[in-house]
Amino acid sequence: MNNLKSTSNTITCVIVDDDPFIQELLKDKLNQYFPEINIVGLGNDGKEGIEKIIVLKPDLVFLDVEMTDMTGFEMLSRLASINFKTIFITSYKHYAIKAIRFNALDYLLKPFDLEELKNAIKRFKNNYNAIGSSYKVDIALNNIKTKNISDQVLSLKTQQGDLHLVLKDIISIEGDRNYSNIYLTGNRKELVSKTLSDLEDLLSNKGFFRCHKSHLISKNHIVELTNSFNILLSNGMKIPISRRKKEAFQGWLIKSNH
Amino acid sequence: MNAERHKTFINLKNIVSISRGDSGRMLKYLKQFQELIPERLEQLKDALAENDRRQIRQILHKMSPQLQFFGIQDVVNPIQRLEMEYESMPLFELNVLVNDLIYKLEGAISEVTKTIQTQFE
Numbered sequence: 001m002n003n004l005k006s007t008s009n010t011i012t013c014v015i016v017d018d019d020p021f022i023q024e025l026l027k028d029k030l031n032q033y034f035p036e037i038n039i040v041g042l043g044n045d046g047k048e049g050i051e052k053i054i055v056l057k058p059d060l061v062f063l064d065v066e067m068t069d070m071t072g073f074e075m076l077s078r079l080a081s082i083n084f085k086t087i088f089i090t091s092y093k094h095y096a097i098k099a100i101r102f103n104a105l106d107y108l109l110k111p112f113d114l115e116e117l118k119n120a121i122k123r124f125k126n127n128y129n130a131i132g133s134s135y136k137v138d139i140a141l142n143n144i145k146t147k148n149i150s151d152q153v154l155s156l157k158t159q160q161g162d163l164h165l166v167l168k169d170i171i172s173i174e175g176d177r178n179y180s181n182i183y184l185t186g187n188r189k190e191l192v193s194k195t196l197s198d199l200e201d202l203l204s205n206k207g208f209f210r211c212h213k214s215h216l217i218s219k220n221h222i223v224e225l226t227n228s229f230n231i232l233l234s235n236g237m238k239i240p241i242s243r244r245k246k247e248a249f250q251g252w253l254i255k256s257n258h
Numbered sequence: 259m260n261a262e263r264h265k266t267f268i269n270l271k272n273i274v275s276i277s278r279g280d281s282g283r284m285l286k287y288l289k290q291f292q293e294l295i296p297e298r299l300e301q302l303k304d305a306l307a308e309n310d311r312r313q314i315r316q317i318l319h320k321m322s323p324q325l326q327f328f329g330i331q332d333v334v335n336p337i338q339r340l341e342m343e344y345e346s347m348p349l350f351e352l353n354v355l356v357n358d359l360i361y362k363l364e365g366a367i368s369e370v371t372k373t374i375q376t377q378f379e
Contacts, residue, residue: 111326
């Protein structure tokens, strides 16, 4: 591994979590299975986390998503610069995981499955020199600040690297088994290895509606309803509305216009 | 609550695994449970008495990983439901779910205490 801030091949790491049990457990797992990781500091809440990160300049931070004094995202936004990689840690919680997945960030579920921990460390090592991770954190922080949902950026991992798409540029998405074709403004198209259901889960509360088993559409790009079962989109595509989705579609359209 | 309903509440498999037979390390996890969970249980009871749904969610969210680690039976699904539906769940149902968790936690605390007394003292 090259260019780590530490002098040797060790990875310096700070754990920020306000639960002493989680601190102990993660410390034990890292010490036992990852001798190359040197835990240089523990932060008992967001405020202490900031202090430790500034002073200790770690390579890697395990960061709790929800602490008593602030969220992990708030903690990151209070740092002048982010020169480390972050692995978010969280108990099961739908909206937090959704926000992390929307931004394609790395995360682990407490109380930490060993295989998942190994994979996360492996990804950290493989990507340490890539600029992606801090860039994705910056995008995530901007998404939180952005008031207009359609200006938010969806991050997706692809074989060619990370793909960052502004929501207002997405016209529709067509599912094709384990893949999806994303139709964008300017006649662009991207193929991603996510199912339509995965994308629906990330986008359903952000102005998108699954009007058909194979199609997810953006409200911003509906030009007209050509008849009761077809939608004309801004790129000229005609998308069918399935019979069983018709009522829900009308309800969504009315709701999203208010 | 009758703590006799269940034979056992905790499963020490994870603790044995992470401790690799080191009794000092096992004791550390057991004592930490004894230290953290009773306090949070009292907070949970207070929050339930005050119908403070947000507080109930927060306490359960915080406790959840430790309870999973201690293998406490059937707590994951009710906690996930309470976390996701804490605002909308009917009060009666919320009371039933939280009271069942309280019952399991009381049983688990008593079992952890007994384990420390019989195996480590």
